[in-house]
Amino acid sequence: MPSYKAPVEDVLFLLNDVLGFQRYSNLRGFADASPDVVEAVLTEGAKLAEEVLAPLNAVGDREGCTRGADGSVATPKGFKAGYDTYARGGWMGLSVPEEFGGQGLPHTLNTAISEFVSGANLALGMYPGLTQGAMAALLVHGSDEQKTTYLPKMVKGAWTGTMNLTEPHCGTDLGLLKTKAVPNGDGSYSLTGTKIFISAGEHDLSENIVHLVIARIEGAPAGTKGISLFVVPKFLVNADGSVGARNGVSCGSLEHKMGIHGNSTCVMNYDGATGWLVGQENRGLAAMFVMMNEARLAVGVQGLGQSEVAYQNALAYAKDRLQGRSLTGAKAPDKVADPIIVHPDVRRTLMGIRAFNEAGRALVLWTALQADIGHRSEDAAERQRAEDHMGLMTPVVKGVLTDRGFANAVEAQQLFGGHGYIEEWGMSQFVRDARIAMIYEGANGIQAMDLIGRKLPKDGGRAMMGFLAEVQSFLKDHGEDDAMKPFTGPLQAGLNDLQGATMWFMQNAFSKPDNAGAGATDYMHLLGLVAMGYMWARIAKAALAKKAEAASDRMADKLVVGRFYMERLLPETAMRLVRIKAGSETTMALAAEAF
Secondary structure, three states: OOOOOOOHHHHHHHHHHHOOHHHHOOOOOOOOOOHHHHHHHHHHHHHHHHHHHHHHHHHHHHHOOEEOOOOOEEOOOOHHHHHHHHHHOOOOOOOOOHHHOOOOOOHHHHHHHHHHHHHHOHHHHHHHHHHHHHHHHHHHHOOHHHHHHHHHHHHHOOEEEEEEOOEOOEOOOHHHOOOEEEEOOOOEEEEEEEEEEEEOOOOOOOOEEEEEEEEEEOOOOOHHHHOEEEEEEOEEEOOOOOEEEEOOEEEEEEOOOOOOOOOOEEEEEEEEEEEEEEOOOOOHHHHHHHHHHHHHHHHHHHHHHHHHHHHHHHHHHHHHOEOOOOOOOOOOOOOOOOEHHHOHHHHHHHHHHHHHHHHHHHHHHHHHHHHHHHHHOOOHHHHHHHHHHHHHHHHHHHHHHHHHHHHHHHHHHHHOHHHHHOHHHOHHHHHHHHHHOOOOOOOHHHHHHHHHHHHOOHHHHHHHHHHHHHHHHHHHHHOOOHHHHHHHHHHHHHHHHHHHHHHHHHHHOOOOHHHHHHHHHHHHHHHHHHHHHHHHHHHHHHHHHHHHHOOOHHHHHHHHHHHHHHHHHOOHHHHHHHHHHOOOHHHHHOOHHHO
């Protein structure tokens, strides 16, 4: 039976020693997040993940969701009780303003808890995760009446939320959507259409489901300029806030998926369903992108969570499984063979996954902290820098952490040999569950194109120039420190590759756009490698300081893992640069008929 332990100690180290979390006590909500409160929140969140959610993970995978003849959907055994425990603990509203019943704590803490939940039970965690995304969109773009009507019930977990974008003919290109909205004359609209791949679209966990749906109002412009966003509850809401009559929205069928079986992925039919406009008419994408960006960062966290749980179980197996003898002589002479963790190739696999996980966690928390600064700071320049970071790093967090998270789950499965292919060991589920994170909320190729086509040139490249300057400033400050040279030297080389790739695109992509398309994924990963290398350099700086204060095996171990990243993973930037500079000639040379 697989197990999971939340990395509380590592998160505390990152927040307190690497990111300087307490320095932001001037921001709204941070004053309440004292060190004691932060530790208590993380400790309780870990208990929820380890003791309540993780034991339901395999159950959810085996049983899946079932749809009744009336369109109702039943979640796997134990999911309702697990969800109720989550909701009663106040986790849904951890970072929601207090005026709507939330706790108003920093989003950074919610992100850390999201990793715990995703690592313990990805499928179950998607129900509250989508609700939090829907709440974020309503907080920014909803009317006062909509906020008052929906948010308190969603914060309590009594109601959940979804996002409805995709249609059978319309995925990435949302301008093709056909779902229509007709004004009813009383401020509401009648929505008709079909949405597919709707996670948590129908289930038995909450008394109401608040759907956020994009549709086109009759007479609206074609393409993305004519898209509006609507709130469409499963049950209409009475004047006193209670649940009323059933709305014209139903689950037509459940998708049969490779993984996340415990989450209900639905085909949703809107048959004259009553909805209300969120934000401005024909400006629905701006409102939906609030939720989509939240979702993309959350999906990156899912990739990290699956990488972490796969690593933990592979490590336990490697310490227990006896096969062969060490190349340098028996390490367990009293046993018939040595545990496989003595073998260098097994160590290479484990070290690679761990080095990624620790850097990826730092990158996620750093980015979440920037989100808090962007939403809570009163300093306009500080908010702008934070928003630049968010725009640049959102596709990187989503694309790189899910690509590598899936690859790491496969690598961890490989350590089990044939046992990894057998369902009872649980590794197959981690691989199958991790795979979806590369696809939904914008497939990773789209993330790469978004980075190259929109985020990189935005505002004259201000966000990228800011990132490059920050890393270069760190290298200047610490480059002469002998203890830091194992980190600063490789980081400088990776930064040089990133600068070289950026300049190459500037010189070669505008005149030949296919060059950007052919190199986009390599560029996204190159930026991710450097960003995580920067995280490791900052981790090393903090670890060296703590080690100087008092001898610490944990900090010494962390420095070794960081050096492994610098020696074995970060040099991949050179390969990515070579691929980028190869351009698009051979990629685009063959006629479609020649494939």
